[in-house]
Amino acid sequence: MVSKLSKYVMGLLHKRPMNPYEVAKLSDKEVIQRWFPMTAASIYTTIKNLEKKGYIAGKSVQEGNFPVKTVYSLSESGEKELSEDLANGLASYEAEASNFGIALFHISSIEKKDALSYLRERLVKLETLLSDTQEHLELYATKIPFNMKMMLIYQQNRLLMEIKTTEELIIEIEKDEKWDYSFTQYLDS
Known part of the structure; x- marks a missing residue:
């Protein structure tokens, strides 16, 4: 490979x-x-x-x-x-340890208000990327080769999933009293 x-x-x-x-x-x-x-x-x-x-x-x-x-x-x-x-x-499908995934794993290492602020910042970036991607799709869908169109659709779908996940994460952090219960605490119990 x-x-x-x-x-x-x-x-x-x-x-x-x-x-x-x-x-x-x-x-x-x-x-x-x-x-x-x-x-x-x-x-x-x-x-x-x-x-x-x-x-x-x-x-x-x-x-x-x-x-x-x-x-x-x-x-x-x-x-x-x-x-x-x-x-x-x-x-195939490969699980990837993305920067976001690693940060999410260790989210309890930062203050709740900071975590929420960063996630809201991420949400704005994702929504901007989604808007740009959808604009590109509308402009170029009939002018670009099939594989490029499918790459844009793939990117759009990934962004939609990332937005949904980030929105759900914000809701969960806001309502969960034990949001900062870490993996190491879990292993120790």
Whole structure:
């Protein structure tokens, strides 16, 4: 299994051979960065690592008077790895220890009023992101490829779930007298 960024780059190269600049330029589009933030430097490093592992191969190309550039394509072993990783990704669910999840686990380490304040701040951010995502869906749904439309729908659904969870958490903290009963206290009892 390769990293998420490696899988992303390999997927692009599966569609067509590209040089690193093309991959970085394509990846810098807002719709991509909103879904998967990355830097050009991380893309270049990923391409070098994929080449070392034999998943991609570079070929020097000279076009007119332009400098020679290296165009990368997926190797046979890269195609096999990508195919297996995509199959696993589509068929699986992985529990992830997100920053929010870890903060939630340790929420009793901060004052109740502060926790509520941070959660309300989070709610505003989530609602803004949801509004932006829905706006993008309305503007681009008929103009973008199927996979990009589905990524926006996926993001919208995740945001709706995050908003619901955050709203429920605020309600529970406000009404629960033992909201700060910690996991370690639970283990000690």
